[in-house]
Every structure is written in structure tokens, then in C-alpha cells.
Amino acid sequence: MGAGLVLASGLVGTSVVPASSANLGPGFDSLGLALSLYDEIIVETTDSGLVVEVEGEGAGELVLDAGHLVVRAVQHGLQAAGVAASGLKVRCRNAIPHSRGLGSSAAAVVGGLAAVNGLLTQAGLTPLSQPQLIQLASEFEGHPDNAAAAVLGGATVSWTDAATGPPVYSAARLRLHPDIRLFPAIPTQRSSTVEARVLLPTQVSHDDARFNVSRAALLVVALTERPDLLMAATEDVLHQPQRAPAMPASAEYLHRLRRCGLAAVLSGAGPAVIALSTASQLPAEVLDFAAANGFAIREMTAGDGVRWSSGVAVPS
Numbered sequence: 459m460g461a462g463l464v465l466a467s468g469l470v471g472t473s474v475v476p477a478s479s480a481n482l483g484p485g486f487d488s489l490g491l492a493l494s495l496y497d498e499i500i501v502e503t504t505d506s507g508l509v510v511e512v513e514g515e516g517a518g519e520l521v522l523d524a525g526h527l528v529v530r531a532v533q534h535g536l537q538a539a540g541v542a543a544s545g546l547k548v549r550c551r552n553a554i555p556h557s558r559g560l561g562s563s564a565a566a567v568v569g570g571l572a573a574v575n576g577l578l579t580q581a582g583l584t585p586l587s588q589p590q591l592i593q594l595a596s597e598f599e600g601h602p603d604n605a606a607a608a609v610l611g612g613a614t615v616s617w618t619d620a621a622t623g624p625p626v627y628s629a630a631r632l633r634l635h636p637d638i639r640l641f642p643a644i645p646t647q648r649s650s651t652v653e654a655r656v657l658l659p660t661q662v663s664h665d666d667a668r669f670n671v672s673r674a675a676l677l678v679v680a681l682t683e684r685p686d687l688l689m690a691a692t693e694d695v696l697h698q699p700q701r702a703p704a705m706p707a708s709a710e711y712l713h714r715l716r717r718c719g720l721a722a723v724l725s726g727a728g729p730a731v732i733a734l735s736t737a738s739q740l741p742a743e744v745l746d747f748a749a750a751n752g753f754a755i756r757e758m759t760a761g762d763g764v765r766w767s768s769g770v771a772v773p774s
Contacts, residue, residue: 463541463583469503471576471768475569476761477554478561478607479642479732482681483692483723484673490607490614491634491732492761493560493642497552499569501532503577504545515552515562527563531570531598535586538594539578557648559726564604567595568764576768589628591764592616596627604726611763613681632678634760635685641733641740642725643711643753649704649729657700666695680721685736688721692734698724705729707751714744 477495481487497515510522510529520526524533529548536542548570554562571594575585586594588609595605602616606629616629673693680691701724702709708729715722715733718741722733731753733740740755748755 463581465503465536465541465543465577465581467503467505467544469577469580469768471501471573471578471580471766473499473569473572473576473764473766475499475565475572475608475764476561476611478564478604478761479559479723479725479730480561480603480607481694481697481723481726482677482732482734483694483698484670484696485603485615485677486670486674486694486696487601487603488616489674489677490561490603490616490629491640492607492611492614492763493640494758494761495554495560495756496761497550497554497562497565497569499528499551499566499573500549501570501573501577502547503543504547506545508545509547511547511549513549513551515554516550516556517552519556527566527598528570531567531595532574534594534597535571535574536577538590539574539583539586541578541581541583543577555644555730558644559649559724559728559730560642560644561604561608561726563599564595564608567598568605568608571595572764572766575766580768585766588763592629593627596625600625602627602629607761609763612760615678632682634681635683637736638681638685638688639735639738640758640760641735641755642758643731643733643748643755645707645729645754646752647705647707647729649727655727657704658697659700662696670694670696685734688734689716689719692721692723694723697727701728707753711744711747711751711753714747715740718744720744 596602677691
């Protein structure tokens with residue numbers, strides 16, 4: 459849709475958007491889980507120009523121009539809504555570590571789109587719906603796993619339909635079992651999702667495909683009703699073994715968790731690792747390994763879906 463209305467200056471839209479963990483072992487590009495770690499984005503319309511400010515994660519590293527991912531998402535959302543802005547001021551307060559497998563890119567995109575909803579609401583226009591947010595955000599990466607979790611919160615199953623034309627991205631939320639506790643381990647090492655995908659084969663065997671299909675189906679049961687099945691349900695043969703050589707410390711930490719009987723998976727493409735457990739704490743063995751190898755462990759809960767609002771800008 460082309461832009462027909464130019465928004466007035468002085469409108470403010472804000473969003474709070476969660477980190478997310480994708481794949482969860484066997485659910486490659488399909489399963490996701492929002493985490494209780496959030497970025498905040500504030501977008502204000504101005505008379506002209508573009509100002510981008512970044513605090514926290516990524517400060518001093520990210521581009522501060524039209525190439526910034528949040529700015530691109532805001533422009534994408536404005537275009538989808540059929541409006542434009544003469545100028546923008548975009549402020550990002552980031553808590554989600556970048557390039558660790560915690561969905562920082564998806565959070566930037568979803569947060570930017572959701573902030574547009576604040577602008578639209580203040581202008582008396584209809585905001586983008588959740589399905590629209592999932593569709594627009596997924597268009598940036600070509601799959602909706604992290605985006606769906608960031609939009610809907612909790613655990614999600616997502617899928618793509620490209621049979622009849624351009625890809626259509628959809629998702630449904632799962633009710634995460636209340637006994638499941640989440641223990642992300644975040645290393646100082648970084649990893650590029652694009653580079654991690656290069657490690658994956660272009661074809662897999664029928665046996666491996668069948669194995670992962672069964673485990674992904676079982677994981678839905680484990681996440682919602684039977685946490686006692688998490689160990690078997692988080693087994694994977696399609697991407698974690700192939701990525702292990704590129705992140706040996708993460709692979710070894712993952713191995714140690716599972717050897718202790720704790721379900722654990724690479725978070726997205728890594729190198730972060732997340733343990734899913736009904737226990738209240740992790741064993742000393744894995745805590746010692748994590749500390750010695752630069753992993754920060756922080757217990758989290760399932761995150762809320764993105765929240766947006768409109769109103770007065772927060773003072774700098």
C-alpha cells in the first residue's frame with residue numbers, strides 16, 4: 459500500500475519487546491519461546507530528518523542512519539499502514555545481547571513495527587494486527603520463529619505457506635507448563651545466524667527428517683503438558699551437531715547439561731544455550747563450567763508479547 463497520509467510531527471509511539479529463543483532443539487525454524495528480557499523502542503515523528511540513538515547493547519556499534527534495523531522496520535510498518543512521516547527520531551534502549559541467538563534482530567523488527575502502532579493510534583488510525591505484525595516482521599528473515607514469539611509471547615509454533623504466491627507467515631501460541639523454568643546461558647562469544655546456516659547441509663536423510671518430526675511433535679506435548687518428556691523431546695539431529703564445531707564451548711556446555719539429565723538446546727543458531735527444567739537450580743558441575751568459560755546464567759520466565767503505547771515522549 460502506498461503512503462497516502464503524512465503523519466503530523468510530535469506523535470510518539472513506544473514498544474517493549476522480548477528476547478526469544480528459536481528452534482528449541484528439533485523445531486527448526488518453527489518453534490519459539492519469548493524470554494523475560496526486553497528492549498524498549500521510542501519513535502517520535504518530526505518535521506524532517508532522522509535521528510537514531512542507541513543505549514545499552516549495541517551502543518557504539520550499530521549504524522545510526524536509515525540502515526538501522528529498527529528504522530527499516532518503522533518505515534516498513536508505516537508503508538504497510540499507508541502513511542508516512544516527514545522525519546523521525548528513534549531511540550533504542552537495548553537489554554537483549556546481540557548475535558547470541560536470543561532474537562535481538564527479531565526484537566528490533568517487531569519493536570519497530572509495534573512502535574508504529576503507537577503512532578497510528580495517536581493519529582486516530584487503525585493499528586496493525588498481530589497477524590500483520592508477524593507477517594511484516596517475518597519478511598525480514600524469511601521465517602517466523604523468533605518474530606512470532608516476540609509478537610505473541612510465551613511459546614509459539616509458526617509456519618510458512620508459500621504454495622500459492624509470496625510467503626504467508628502464521629503462528630499460534632502454546633500455553634507453557636507452569637513448572638518449566640528457563641536458564642539461558644549467554645556467552646561473550648558472538649555468532650552470525652547467516653554464518654551458522656552455512657554449516658547446515660542442503661539435504662537431510664529421510665531417517666533424520668523423521669527423527670526430528672517426531673521430536674518436534676513430542677516437544678509440543680512436553681512444553682504444554684508433560685515436562686517429564688523434555689529430555690527426549692529436545693533431541694535434534696538437523697542443526698545442533700552440525701553447528702557444534704563452530705561453538706565448542708557451547709557444545710560442551712550443552713553436553714554437560716544433558717549428561718546431568720537436564721533438557722538443553724542451542725538458543726536459535728547459538729552460541730547461547732538454554733536449559734528447560736523443573737528443578738529450581740542447575741547442578742554445580744555446569745555452573746562451574748559456565749563460570750570458567752564466560753557464560754552468564756540468568757533464570758528467566760517466558761516473556762510477554764510485545765506491548766506498545768502512544769503518548770508523550772520519555773525525556774532523554
